[in-house]
Amino acid sequence: MKIIIEDILTVTMNAKRDIGRFSLCIENGTIERVSKKHIETKRGDYIIEGKGKVAIPGLINGHIHCDVTLARGLGDGLSLYQQDHDSFVSKKGWFSDELDREARHISRILQYIEAVKGGTSFICDVPFWHYGDELVQPLKEVGLSGAVVLDYRKNFLTKERINKEEYLKTVMYLKDNGIMPVVEAPAEEDFSEDLLVQLSRWAQEFDTLLHLHLAETQWRIKIIREKFNTTSVRYLKDIGVLTNRIIGSHGVYIDDEEIAMIKDAGAGIVNCPTAEMKIADGIAPVAKFMQNDLKLGLGTDGALWNDSSDMFSEIKTLLLAQRVQNGASSFNAESALHAATLGGAEAFGLERELGSIERGKRASIVIIDCLKPHLIPFYHGTQSNILQLVTSCVHAQDVDTVIVDGKLVVEKGKLRTVDEQSLLHKAQELGEKKFFHLK
Ligand SMILES: [Zn+2]
Incomplete structure (x- = not known):
């Protein structure tokens, strides 16, 4: 399955430090394309709409x-x-x-x-x-x-x-x-x-x-x-x-x-x-x-x-x-x-594999949902506030999507891999039991 992220404001962290609207194509765990043009999609592709969102490297x-x-x-x-x-x-x-x-x-x-x-x-x-x-x-x-x-x-x-x-x-x-x-x-x-x-x-x-x-x-x-x-x-x-x-x-x-x-x-x-x-x-x-x-x-x-x-x-x-x-x-x-x-x-000696959104790198990408009161307005033109937004206004809870090595691990803020609620209950019960009466 390909993952296509359509027309998203992207902080690439590449050598030129490009920031701009790109469409991204992910296949076989790798970033296959970072394109200023629209990327054709096929049936079966997983499509993420970039509107109102910002993509940064994992x-x-x-x-x-x-x-x-x-x-x-x-x-x-x-x-x-x-x-x-x-x-x-x-x-x-x-x-x-x-x-x-x-x-x-x-x-x-x-x-x-x-x-x-x-x-x-x-x-x-x-x-x-x-x-x-x-x-x-x-x-x-x-x-x-x-x-x-x-x-x-x-x-x-x-x-x-x-x-x-x-x-x-x-x-x-x-x-x-x-x-x-x-x-x-x-x-x-x-x-x-x-x-x-x-x-x-x-x-x-x-x-x-x-x-x-x-x-x-x-x-x-x-x-x-x-x-x-x-x-x-x-x-x-x-x-x-x-x-x-x-x-x-x-x-x-x-x-x-x-x-x-x-x-x-x-x-x-x-x-x-x-x-x-x-x-x-x-x-x-x-x-x-x-x-x-x-x-x-x-x-x-x-x-x-x-x-x-x-x-x-x-x-x-x-x-x-x-x-x-x-x-x-x-x-x-x-x-x-x-x-x-x-x-x-x-x-970690992994700069050829991770750390930026570039063609050929492992597809580890974070998408931030910016349609939140504390993240508005965000813009990138002759003036840009994107880096300030990402480094000073975004919280962990604003993360919408996390792709790790091409796998969709967090989707619309929800973890896809493990039963989070059951783990949270277990951790709460155990933590309380272990530490509540600790002298
Ligand atoms: Zn330490």
């Missing part, structure tokens, strides 16, 4: 921990250090009794539903626990594409390691199912040369990326200073693991020289501004990342650090945080949307 949520979604709202008002070291959260062992296997499974499905309904087509899930082959089914069931970051530990609390054979089995299983495996490296408090070099070799051997929480907080920066008398990025460079396989989340405390090192290495950063403000990490030098042409993605982080996975809200937060920090002209709407689309694709 959003890429480059950093989120989906297995803790049922703990949404807990641990609020605490910094990451407090959460990790001396609080209700750390005393409860990151809710390890409450977030049992079933609760983590439901957490992941719930998060995927929230994400895709809000326009995310590619998600990078960073689970805290190891699941082996359980990782694939929820993503497939909901209809999202994405990457899964695999911890080198079975359990992040006990720090029990996984052996290489077992790890490789999961890597291959993900690859066989079209999900990108990513090797997890520790954050600064667990930095050691041996471990980082070993994991970097694994990433090379398995031909994938190496993810780590990078320069997120001042207490972690202090640890590196005290232990190694240097900074995070310099340390990675010194031990030879700062390569184009590195994808660092957050990147709040990175100086100009380190930005140049990241650029030289071809590494990527995924910034999560809402989480970084909520837990008072700080504001990352994202405007400088853009000026220096780093591979820059955007993520929401998990429910404990953001409370939602609305990528439109994240785009707006990025924009506002940079302007507060650096001035009103320091960061524009196009840059913010870039981080959520093509920039994210670049960070």
